[in-house]
Amino acid sequence: MRRLLGTLFFIVTSLSAYDYALKPVRITSDVTCFIGLPEVMNTTNNGNITNNCYIDAGDGYVVVDTGPSYAYAASAYKAMQRIKPLPVKLVINTHIHDDHWLGNNFYTQMGVRVLGSDDFKVSADMSTPARMQTYISPNAYAQSVPTMPTDFISTDTNLSIGNQTLHLIFAKQKAHTLKDMVVYVPKSKVLIAADLVFNDRLPSVRGGDINGWLSTLDDLDKLGAEHVVGGHGYRTDKNAAQMTREYFMQMRAEIRAAIADGLGIDETVKKVSMDTYKKYKLYEGTHRQNVETSYRTLEWEQQ
Numbered sequence: 001m002r003r004l005l006g007t008l009f010f011i012v013t014s015l016s017a018y019d020y021a022l023k024p025v026r027i028t029s030d031v032t033c034f035i036g037l038p039e040v041m042n043t044t045n046n047g048n049i050t051n052n053c054y055i056d057a058g059d060g061y062v063v064v065d066t067g068p069s070y071a072y073a074a075s076a077y078k079a080m081q082r083i084k085p086l087p088v089k090l091v092i093n094t095h096i097h098d099d100h101w102l103g104n105n106f107y108t109q110m111g112v113r114v115l116g117s118d119d120f121k122v123s124a125d126m127s128t129p130a131r132m133q134t135y136i137s138p139n140a141y142a143q144s145v146p147t148m149p150t151d152f153i154s155t156d157t158n159l160s161i162g163n164q165t166l167h168l169i170f171a172k173q174k175a176h177t178l179k180d181m182v183v184y185v186p187k188s189k190v191l192i193a194a195d196l197v198f199n200d201r202l203p204s205v206r207g208g209d210i211n212g213w214l215s216t217l218d219d220l221d222k223l224g225a226e227h228v229v230g231g232h233g234y235r236t237d238k239n240a241a242q243m244t245r246e247y248f249m250q251m252r253a254e255i256r257a258a259i260a261d262g263l264g265i266d267e268t269v270k271k272v273s274m275d276t277y278k279k280y281k282l283y284e285g286t287h288r289q290n291v292e293t294s295y296r297t298l299e300w301e302q303q
């Protein structure tokens with residue numbers, strides 16, 4: 001009887017686990033991604049707002065970013081097992097923002113190592129509740145336990161795993177965050193650029209540096225990728241960085257002109273409204289902050 005009750009309890013809890021019903025998007029024969037909505041996290045999308053990828057290394061998968069929750073990681077894993085039932089060999093975290101790594105404990109629970117930059121030890125704030133914990137439904141967040149990478153790297157690293165050699169490349173300077181990592185898959189020329197590339201919504205440079213971001217995009221161009229998967233947005237062709245680059249190029253030129261004209265930060269925020277970008281999601285709430293942050297970066301150039 002006790003065993004029966006135990007079984008019933010297990011079935012009930014399994015059924016009640018939130019299912020994101022993620023749809024895999026095939027980028028190449030060896031890279032499959034889950035593409036999130038270009039939105040702010042809320043109780044409807046439950047944090048399905050970021051892009052996370054699986055790389056097929058022949059005898060196993062390498063997962064790049066784990067999404068907003070344990071349940072999200074479980075949904076992605078389930079979808080990939082349906083395509084090809086391979087074990088996960090390694091997880092990579094591209095940067096410290098928690099919409100990209102709160103699924104970590106789904107994988108560590110299976111005994112998988114998680115590789116991240118040493119910036120996690122400096123900049124990841126584990127003392128306050130995760131944003132997801134506050135803004136998505138408790139059902140979707142259930143079972144998520146904020147979990148740091150198990151292994152840290154501080155410089156560019158080539159990893160040989162199965163039939164793949166993966167290039168883990170760091171931005172040379174502060175860009176989207178203090179330390180951004182990308183994953184390049186040379187075999188199929190796929191660049192998983194994480195939050196250095198946004199599409200279909202405005203990027204956020206709060207906590208970053210507009211100059212470092214633009215020069216990092218130039219560095220990434222030199223890889224010659226045929227497919228570029230950003231951290232947010234649907235576009236994944238080789239020119240997928242176009243919108244992010246054009247947005248920040250225009251912003252930098254307009255802010256520099258405003259500073260040269262002697263405008264203060266409030267006047268500059270009003271002037272640099274970049275109205276053609278109003279059609280993008282997250283314009284409200286992101287654009288103004290981007291101008292403010294970038295003004296503070298760029299005003300030092302003049303001195």
Ligand SMILES: [Zn+2]
Pocket residue numbers: 095097176195231
């Ligand atoms: Zn980010």
